[in-house]
Amino acid sequence: MAHIPAAERRDALVQAALRVVAEGGVGAATTRAIAAEAGMPLASFHYVFDSRDDLMAHLVTFVVGQEEAAILPEPIVGSDLQEVISAGLWRYADLLRADPLREQAMLELTHYALRSADMADLARRQYEHYFSLAASALTSAATHLGLVWDRPVDEVARILVALTDGMTISWLVDRDDAALSDIISFAAESVARFARTPERAHRDEDDVTRTT
Amino acid sequence: MAHIPAAERRDALVQAALRVVAEGGVGAATTRAIAAEAGMPLASFHYVFDSRDDLMAHLVTFVVGQEEAAILPEPIVGSDLQEVISAGLWRYADLLRADPLREQAMLELTHYALRSADMADLARRQYEHYFSLAASALTSAATHLGLVWDRPVDEVARILVALTDGMTISWLVDRDDAALSDIISFAAESVARFARTPERAHRDEDDVTRTT
DNA sequence: TGGCGACTGGGTCATTTGACCCACTTCCTG
DNA sequence: CAGGAAGTGGGTCAAATGACCCAGTCGCCA
Known part of the structure; x- marks a missing residue:
């Protein structure tokens, strides 16, 4: 997972979040679950989004x-x-x-x-x-x-x-x-x-x- | 909170749970929040219900x-x-x-x-x-x-x-x-x-x- | 092509959470 | 009215979670 522009990671994370929510509901949409679904480390999440709520708003x-x-x-x-x-x-x-x-x-x-x-x-x-x-x-x-x-x-x-x-x-x-x-x-x-x-x-x- | 029959506590907890869900959504309905809303110790919760999901089903x-x-x-x-x-x-x-x-x-x-x-x-x-x-x-x-x-x-x-x-x-x-x-x-x-x-x-x- | 800023990822940390234990108290029954 | 069952509540524990750090790497631009 080498050096992907932040903008792309944003999209990837949002789409991963949608899949996670679809699969297990809003409650299952933890930062870890989303990052895992997107296949990237947790830190990338916080590099791109301020917080979980920030991601949810974008979602x-x-x-x-x-x-x-x-x-x-x-x-x-x-x-x-x-x-x-x-x-x-x-x-x-x-x-x-x-x-x-x-x-x-x-x-x-x-x-x-x-x-x-x-x-x-x-x-x-x-x-x-x-x-x-x-x-x-x-x-x-x-x-x-x-x-x-x-x-x-x-x-x-x-x-x-x-x-x-x-x-x-x-x-x-x-x-x-x-x-x-x-x-x-x-x-x-x-x-x-x-x-x-x-x-x-x-x-x-x-x-x-x-x-x- | 002295010695209330379990059946009454069940009802009280279910009603407290409804208030908590109404106020903050399903995500806010933690066992602690519900017990606090009902004004009883956490242990009473688990004495009366097997688990959080058990309570939710009753709710x-x-x-x-x-x-x-x-x-x-x-x-x-x-x-x-x-x-x-x-x-x-x-x-x-x-x-x-x-x-x-x-x-x-x-x-x-x-x-x-x-x-x-x-x-x-x-x-x-x-x-x-x-x-x-x-x-x-x-x-x-x-x-x-x-x-x-x-x-x-x-x-x-x-x-x-x-x-x-x-x-x-x-x-x-x-x-x-x-x-x-x-x-x-x-x-x-x-x-x-x-x-x-x-x-x-x-x-x-x-x-x-x-x-x- | 050298350097600097963007990006990575393995970790840490304080909290929250569900679950549950156990010694103690209260009430009801025989 | 004695004894045991039902009920209480303070405390514990492991797991999950949101947030975040920082040393290292990568790629783009001057």
Whole structure:
């Protein structure tokens, strides 16, 4: 392990930390375990990071970027908004099923960040990031299909993120693929109801309760 | 601290543990911290519990019961299903806002349980509990209003739980009450759509796409 | 190409932590 | 009311952990 630039070690350590957290949870992410996972001596850790918390803060920042990279390149498929949303959620679901521990680690890191005053802001930014990601996806989907959103797109985005978190936890707990499918169907159908064609916008606003 | 029956100490320690987890997260729940919170010597801890994990397992079981006690006595209010669901979710939301750290602790405990092979089953049971809780609430609400569920009530219950988890995380991160309100409205409206009056069941199934 | 600063890695150190021991006290039962 | 079981609490121990040191090595730039 001869003379690797500090910047590279930073990255290597952060990625090793993510693997360790995924494998054994935040509690298992000791400085030694992380350094060992990265295959470098403990001293390199403290040469590059001030402390364990310093590394954890960088880790949270890192995973946000990862999430973005994995979700964003989302080609719009399907001619129906419900289909488009469903496809997007399935893309995430596949990611979740391919590497459950990684997504679990993500959630745990959010909780971890919320605990310390410094990092709480980091968690907030993490979710603002998710919201804006969802918002831009929803906007482009609607635009693509010539639709407009009934409610502010930020509001819809937030709901979509909440649905995603909920289905993630649910699936992590019991790994029930059928239930996952149900939730995705529900989410796609329910969220799609918030979009209309501009011409007849707000016409049949609430047709279920219409009694005339 | 003179001669208290072991059973009482068990309860006291479990409750102290919950306070410690709520305050500082699972990582802060050391045997010493818990014993100190309960105001008893460390030895009492090991007299009553085999190990820290033993206590944690009991803690998870305990919080499930707590959740049930807090949510179940839910009088049905409102003449509209959407209203009833909304009221139920607001009851939970008020609980969340009254003691955010407690709900955060709950989520963290779920993640913690999922990490160990023994406790993973405990987490599963915890969620099955939530599901059946939601299912019975949904069933009695529908019965009360003379409605029937379009989809299996277990499926709807699961979706409701996922929505609850999602909105919990979302609110814990940014404490945005307006957003919480939005999500509850969405959830109530969307979930209520799954119920119909038995007579005209399935009639206006998908009126949004109806073009005639 | 020589030197200096960046980087390495084997160790150390004080704390914290889970586990547990054992002599002592208290309460209940027979 | 005597005796033993149940309960108490001060103390100990080994292991793990975060932090860090420093002598030595490496590579880049003047």
